[in-house]
Amino acid sequence: MGESSANGSPTSADAAGRALAARVADIAPFQVARVFERARQLERAGRRIVHWELGEPDFPSAPTVVAAGKAALDAGRTGYTETLGLPVLRQAIAERYPAAVDAGRVAVTTGASAALNLLAQTLIDPGDDVLLADPGYPCNQGFVRAAGGVPKRVPVDARTAFRLTLPALRAAWTPRTRVVLLASPANPTGALLAANEIRAIVEFAAAAGAVVVMDEIYQGLVYDERDPDPFARTALGLDDRVFVVNSFSKYFGMTGWRLGWLVAPPWAMDAIDRCAQNLYLAPPTVSQHAALAALEPPALAVHEARRRVLARRRDVFLRGMDALALPVAHRPQGAFYIYADISATGLPAQAFCGRLLEEFGVAAAPGTDFGSHRAEAHVRFAFTVDEADIRRGLERLGAACRAMIGSPR
Amino acid sequence: MGESSANGSPTSADAAGRALAARVADIAPFQVARVFERARQLERAGRRIVHWELGEPDFPSAPTVVAAGKAALDAGRTGYTETLGLPVLRQAIAERYPAAVDAGRVAVTTGASAALNLLAQTLIDPGDDVLLADPGYPCNQGFVRAAGGVPKRVPVDARTAFRLTLPALRAAWTPRTRVVLLASPANPTGALLAANEIRAIVEFAAAAGAVVVMDEIYQGLVYDERDPDPFARTALGLDDRVFVVNSFSKYFGMTGWRLGWLVAPPWAMDAIDRCAQNLYLAPPTVSQHAALAALEPPALAVHEARRRVLARRRDVFLRGMDALALPVAHRPQGAFYIYADISATGLPAQAFCGRLLEEFGVAAAPGTDFGSHRAEAHVRFAFTVDEADIRRGLERLGAACRAMIGSPR
Numbered sequence: 001m002g003e004s005s006a007n008g009s010p011t012s013a014d015a016a017g018r019a020l021a022a023r024v025a026d027i028a029p030f031q032v033a034r035v036f037e038r039a040r041q042l043e044r045a046g047r048r049i050v051h052w053e054l055g056e057p058d059f060p061s062a063p064t065v066v067a068a069g070k071a072a073l074d075a076g077r078t079g080y081t082e083t084l085g086l087p088v089l090r091q092a093i094a095e096r097y098p099a100a101v102d103a104g105r106v107a108v109t110t111g112a113s114a115a116l117n118l119l120a121q122t123l124i125d126p127g128d129d130v131l132l133a134d135p136g137y138p139c140n141q142g143f144v145r146a147a148g149g150v151p152k153r154v155p156v157d158a159r160t161a162f163r164l165t166l167p168a169l170r171a172a173w174t175p176r177t178r179v180v181l182l183a184s185p186a187n188p189t190g191a192l193l194a195a196n197e198i199r200a201i202v203e204f205a206a207a208a209g210a211v212v213v214m215d216e217i218y219q220g221l222v223y224d225e226r227d228p229d230p231f232a233r234t235a236l237g238l239d240d241r242v243f244v245v246n247s248f249s250k251y252f253g254m255t256g257w258r259l260g261w262l263v264a265p266p267w268a269m270d271a272i273d274r275c276a277q278n279l280y281l282a283p284p285t286v287s288q289h290a291a292l293a294a295l296e297p298p299a300l301a302v303h304e305a306r307r308r309v310l311a312r313r314r315d316v317f318l319r320g321m322d323a324l325a326l327p328v329a330h331r332p333q334g335a336f337y338i339y340a341d342i343s344a345t346g347l348p349a350q351a352f353c354g355r356l357l358e359e360f361g362v363a364a365a366p367g368t369d370f371g372s373h374r375a376e377a378h379v380r381f382a383f384t385v386d387e388a389d390i391r392r393g394l395e396r397l398g399a400a401c402r403a404m405i406g407s408p409r
Numbered sequence: 410m411g412e413s414s415a416n417g418s419p420t421s422a423d424a425a426g427r428a429l430a431a432r433v434a435d436i437a438p439f440q441v442a443r444v445f446e447r448a449r450q451l452e453r454a455g456r457r458i459v460h461w462e463l464g465e466p467d468f469p470s471a472p473t474v475v476a477a478g479k480a481a482l483d484a485g486r487t488g489y490t491e492t493l494g495l496p497v498l499r500q501a502i503a504e505r506y507p508a509a510v511d512a513g514r515v516a517v518t519t520g521a522s523a524a525l526n527l528l529a530q531t532l533i534d535p536g537d538d539v540l541l542a543d544p545g546y547p548c549n550q551g552f553v554r555a556a557g558g559v560p561k562r563v564p565v566d567a568r569t570a571f572r573l574t575l576p577a578l579r580a581a582w583t584p585r586t587r588v589v590l591l592a593s594p595a596n597p598t599g600a601l602l603a604a605n606e607i608r609a610i611v612e613f614a615a616a617a618g619a620v621v622v623m624d625e626i627y628q629g630l631v632y633d634e635r636d637p638d639p640f641a642r643t644a645l646g647l648d649d650r651v652f653v654v655n656s657f658s659k660y661f662g663m664t665g666w667r668l669g670w671l672v673a674p675p676w677a678m679d680a681i682d683r684c685a686q687n688l689y690l691a692p693p694t695v696s697q698h699a700a701l702a703a704l705e706p707p708a709l710a711v712h713e714a715r716r717r718v719l720a721r722r723r724d725v726f727l728r729g730m731d732a733l734a735l736p737v738a739h740r741p742q743g744a745f746y747i748y749a750d751i752s753a754t755g756l757p758a759q760a761f762c763g764r765l766l767e768e769f770g771v772a773a774a775p776g777t778d779f780g781s782h783r784a785e786a787h788v789r790f791a792f793t794v795d796e797a798d799i800r801r802g803l804e805r806l807g808a809a810c811r812a813m814i815g816s817p818r
Contacts, residue, residue, distance in 0.1 A: 019618075019650065019676075020680050021534045023530065027680075029682070029686065056488055060485040066482050070479045073479050076475075077665065078662075079664050081665065110689075110693075111690060121433075121555055124430055142687025143687070146687075148535060255489050256490065256694030257694070258690075258691070271433040274433070274436045275551070277438065278436055278547075279522060279552070279555060280520070280522055283667070284667045284696060286665070286695060
């Protein structure tokens with residue numbers, strides 16, 4: 001894409017200067033996308049790269065999910081569905097929550113991306129403050145800005161196990177705070193919020209006239225419980241000012257199908273429906289039919305087996321990090337990321353990731369993709385590759401650390 | 410969805426009053442969605458309804474498109490693709506334009522909906538004026554408002570064959586006009602813009618520092634030429650301030666797959682890429698593999714045959730309307746809609762559509778879905794059903810007209 005720079009020829013730069021919206025300047029590209037692109041270049045040149053940069057597991061969708069997609073195609077399901085999704089899918093999702101909700105409160109969306117965007121458009125006025133954790137999922141700021149809101153990043157770190165706490169929220173609260181965005185399990189740290197912490201935040205926000213959007217995209221991917229119900233850990237039902245966002249991408253292994261959902265209080269559904277009609281028309285049809293299978297026992301057994309595989313990978317990864325004496329900023333209880341503190345190398349995160357990739361063949365995401373609070377001191381490693389690649393990566397990471405900071409203590 | 414009203418219990422209404430964004434009040438629901446829902450109710454009660462309300466042809470996707478989707482699933486293509494789409498698909502689209510464009514200028518999007526939203530987010534600052542035709546595609550106002558822009562509807566009617574003309578644009582121009590949104594073929598009228606008209610508008614807009622977004626979603630669906638090249642009628646290449654939006658939904662018969670594209674000038678691609686990363690991550694993977702087949706000769710032969718079917722349906726429909734002496738506001742040269750003037754019935758559009766459905770079993774879209782300029786006097790009939798249903802609908806429409814305005818003259 002040699003043409004794709006915003007600063008091309010002088011004429012183009014003039015045109016861009018006149019024609020691009022101001023918000024564009026605030027939208028940072030994902031550095032991880034550049035890391036991935038460079039990793040692919042190196043692979044094409046014959047290098048063997050360990051991919052720890054991507055938030056996408058190496059599993060294909062479960063066989064019954066794929067079969068359901070094909071069956072939908074055979075049945076000619078190629079037209080639009082209802083804007084908020086197939087009624088049978090909304091019902092299937094609604095029924096799986098511990099305290100079943102009315103299916104009318106469920107909106108099936110084109111990935112959690114669409115759910116987050118719809119909530120931003122429905123809840124945020126220009127100039128509203130939205131509180132969110134730093135570090136956190138980078139696109140959240142994009143959704144807030146697209147709606148004219150102001151993302152206010154609240155620093156979280158090891159002192160609170162990377163949890164966004166009520167005291168930190170209180171300290172960051174402004175008269176313009178309209179929305180609090182929580183995530184559990186959280187990206188990039190794998191941190192979990194306890195039920196009582198969420199409840200306290202929801203009560204505080206509700207009393208202050210704000211709403212809480214709970215990102216449960218990694219719901220079900222928790223590792224310190226035996227046989228967890230993938231729908232058990234939810235903020236749903238705490239208050240009629242709580243919105244829940246979820247995805248078929250992570251636990252259900254359906255990234256490329258682009259399907260997620262939200263559950264909203266009844267008073268917001270009509271507005272969400274109208275926004276979805278205008279901005280999306282409907283989510284992808286074949287994906288919805290496939291998702292029905294993702295919620296059934298045969299696929300759930302596959303997902304549960306994969307969760308166990310991920311749990312073992314996490315343990316291998318953490319033991320390896322301990323052996324390298326490279327500090328893990330937070331031992332993840334969920335999601336599939338290790339957030340590592342690389343400050344001992346003396347290199348800022350992007351430079352560290354650059355050397356790690358170029359010299360040692362390991363791709364990782366710099367902390368600067370996820371915020372600014374001590375971001376230069378951190379790197380995110382995704383355990384979305386198999387154990388052999390995790391061990392291979394750990395060896396290379398060890399060599400990198402020896403080269404950058406001397407032998408491990 | 411008994412819960413989904415914005416005005417539920419007093420508590421909910423309070424919550425809604427405090428928590429919903431102001432823009433929500435400006436986003437009207439599609440009345441056609443309500444017409445469709447009521448039509449389905451009547452069908453479940455045993456009535457036989459003629460569906461002239463929906464902008465979705467009755468054809469399933471072409472067999473080779475469905476086969477390509479299934480093959481992609483068999484090959485395990487269930488992960489994310491690049492944010493701007495599979496390189497091979499961007500290339501395939503780029504090559505099909507009469508003057509081939511660089512594939513780096515093509516972004517594959519989650520339906521034309523995503524293309525329009527990305528351009529709104531990339532080009533519109535809060536308070537900017539966006540000029541667009543009234544009547545026109547209803548969601549366009551939603552995209553403009555989502556970006557904080559102000560949709561300025563420019564009335565078009567039979568005096569200019571429903572074309573948005575340069576004099577009308579000049580008259581509506583303000584110092585804050587930043588974007589002109591054109592469509593050809595246009596929804597709901599099927600009007601085409603001539604190449605020299607588009608050129609004049611582009612030159613005027615560029616000189617005034619604005620950009621032109623050209624909606625070519627119905628490109629290829631034109632009926633007064635023999636064997637048209639589906640990519641021939643395009644504004645692409647006129648100026649480096651022209652953006653083109655397109656879709657696999659209409660000519661290519663892939664509505665439910667949610668896939669479209671845009672072609673932008675090189676200076677805007679980096680900004681579009683960053684917006685797309687944040688707001689969408691990537692378009693649906695299986696849909697992209699299927700779309701590759703939609704551009705190949707076997708599927709193109711199917712699409713061309715369907716265009717001929719639609720052309721014949723249009724002619725049957727227009728002859729029927731002539732026989733009923735019900736004025737066609739504009740004889741459509743493209744798309745698949747008849748925009749009818751129902752003012753002789755003395756009923757406003759919504760009331761007319763209500764009686765037409767309840768008493769005569771024909772579903773149609775009221776003009777008020779598409780704007781405000783003489784909208785109450787118009788109704789949109791979609792010839793997306795087969796000839797038998799068109800004839801059946803025409804008989805019923807005749808009976809309705811006799812009941813409402815007496816015998817046809």
